[in-house]
Amino acid sequence: MARKVGSVGSITAEAILTQACKLFARFGYAAVSMRQIAAAVGVQASAIYQHYPNKQEILVALLNNHMDSLLEAWNNEVRDEDAAAALERFVRFHIRYHISRPDEVFLSYMELRSLEDQGFRIIERKRHTYENIAKTILRHGADEGTFSASDPHVAAMAILAMLTGVNTWYRSGGRLSQQKIEDLYVGMVMGSVGLTAVTKA
Amino acid sequence: MARKVGSVGSITAEAILTQACKLFARFGYAAVSMRQIAAAVGVQASAIYQHYPNKQEILVALLNNHMDSLLEAWNNEVRDEDAAAALERFVRFHIRYHISRPDEVFLSYMELRSLEDQGFRIIERKRHTYENIAKTILRHGADEGTFSASDPHVAAMAILAMLTGVNTWYRSGGRLSQQKIEDLYVGMVMGSVGLTAVTKA
């Protein structure tokens, strides 16, 4: 028995990414074998090579997809004129986007070290692009005299860490609604840059 | 050739932990072989089993040591009466402690998933103990009417994430002194809980 009835390559290729993402996030890239991924998809390990040249390319695809989607999603957000509104929008966007993709987020932070040189460089650049969004907003606010961030770089990194940290404790269906969580984080971030008024979006 | 001239078991055992910590942090627990650790120490892989029964016990030892040291170090800090002072002390402590131990910190966040059940439970409990420090301080402040943290649990997790995030960008010998970094983080954290005054310790 070889080709399975009803098999569609593009569907298998997608399933490989989906299952690999789950498994890598759960156990770590190096700890997950191609046989495990294949089993989760419902094929044999060698079938994976029909779709991806090697294990590393699966990880690179996952991280690239995640970063590209993230950056595109942000690009589709409405642009705000003033820094405070932009920061609030960014915080809400980040929380909303990240808590709905726990595995991808986890991977994108934890498996950079599993990337080989070229893949690492590409992903790292995209991460910096995202970090620069926060940095730009903070610099803007500082220039406007709205924020008290004396070091926008540090502040941006601190805020991003705070926001992404939501993924370590948030469980969908938990005690707090997504809206409430956004509100809490907006409040803290605004406070951290010296703003005290929180306006509901 | 078997036992080496001048070998001292306790020194080898310590070197195994030190090198394993570096390698695990750099490449990930699952990606590092016992042969790699042994080579870094300057012995053969089988020598490791003289000191640790298996690979997992090395990781457990590393994480236990880290958590125990952290908790003990905090226990040795002076106690503050009011919440604002306690929070400032906690922030400064956390930054100071964590930036001087990048590998251990990285491991303690990234390799929980590599722990087997019993080890995981032990380490997780210690982590919660540490998290509860922040939570208690925040609850205290909220009770005092000093902090505006409406949800001390979320705020604690957010603050801890922010603080620990320092390890993702900080490089010793960088542009900023440790004192300056502490000051920046204190400012942000205080702001995030509704305090605006920053008092130098």
Added chain:
DNA sequence: CAATTAAATGAACGTTCGTTAAATTAATCT
């Protein structure tokens, strides 16, 4: 000094890994 203990090496086991290539079956094309 001989016996005992400590601390390592060397050899090897059984297992698992990422991967390749030939073979097999299904779907599509002409």
Added chain:
DNA sequence: AGATTAATTTAACGAACGTTCATTTAATTG
């Protein structure tokens, strides 16, 4: 309907893994 392409399985390779155990050498003990 036969040829071609797609998508998988099967079988297997070479390498590497965590670990065990007998042996070897060094240090300590009585």
